[in-house]
Amino acid sequence: MPNADMTPDLLTQILPLTDSPTHLISAAVVAYLIGCIPFAVVVSRVFGLADPRSFGSGNPGATNVLRTGNKLAALLTLFGDAAKGAVAIGIAAAMGLNADLLGWIGLIAFLGHVFPVTLGFKGGKGVSTSAGVLLALHWPLGLATLGTWLFMAFSFRYSSLSAITAALMAPVLAVLMGLPTPVIVPVSLMAAILLIKHAGNLRRLLAGHETKIGSKKKAA
Secondary structure (H helix, E strand, C coil): CCCCCCCCHHHHHHCCCCCCHHHHHHHHHHHHHHHCCCHHHHHHHHCCCCCHHHECCCCCCHHHHHCCCCHHHHHHHHHHHHHHHHHHHHHHHHCCCCHHHHHHHHHHHHHHHHCCHHHCCCCCCCHHHHHHHHHHHCHHHHHHHHHHHHHHHHHHCCHHHHHHHHHHHHHHHHHHCCCCHHHHHHHHHHHHHHHHHCHHHHHHHHHCCCCCCCCCCCEC
């Protein structure tokens, strides 16, 4: 006779239980707030640059900051946004949160970047932050996904095409690497959101109007 106290296997695999709901809630709130830090806007102000939401794609991310011509500002934005995902997972791990829940914490940090309360819930597309999440969760998966992005970027010089391809490949790579369901599901959700956020870019790519990496800024 099956044990009545057993949780359904599928649900447990997707969203593992935790012995400390307080730690889970605290880690989730911290992750979201970390994700809300608008590095593109902060770095641009420090360097005396225009608000990245006012030109180019209007996206507060490293690629748009690069359109100002200031490579250092773009690099700092890139590292800052990537660090958000990694730091959120690191803090959750230090709090003793169930390791199988760290993927979900990474997803929450990613959502903080994409839908930040600090920018009226209109944030970046999440490419850098998702990279930080993947590297912190499983560095081989992170490196493989980053390698996909770099290959596409150097080959075609379209940041959006690189992000779309990497987003499509991340869940596939996670499955091929034999990673557990609590990693595959949040990674797949991040990939889906990334694809939705790049819908406009995909239309411009198909129409031949997409801007290449390194192009100078123009009014949004």
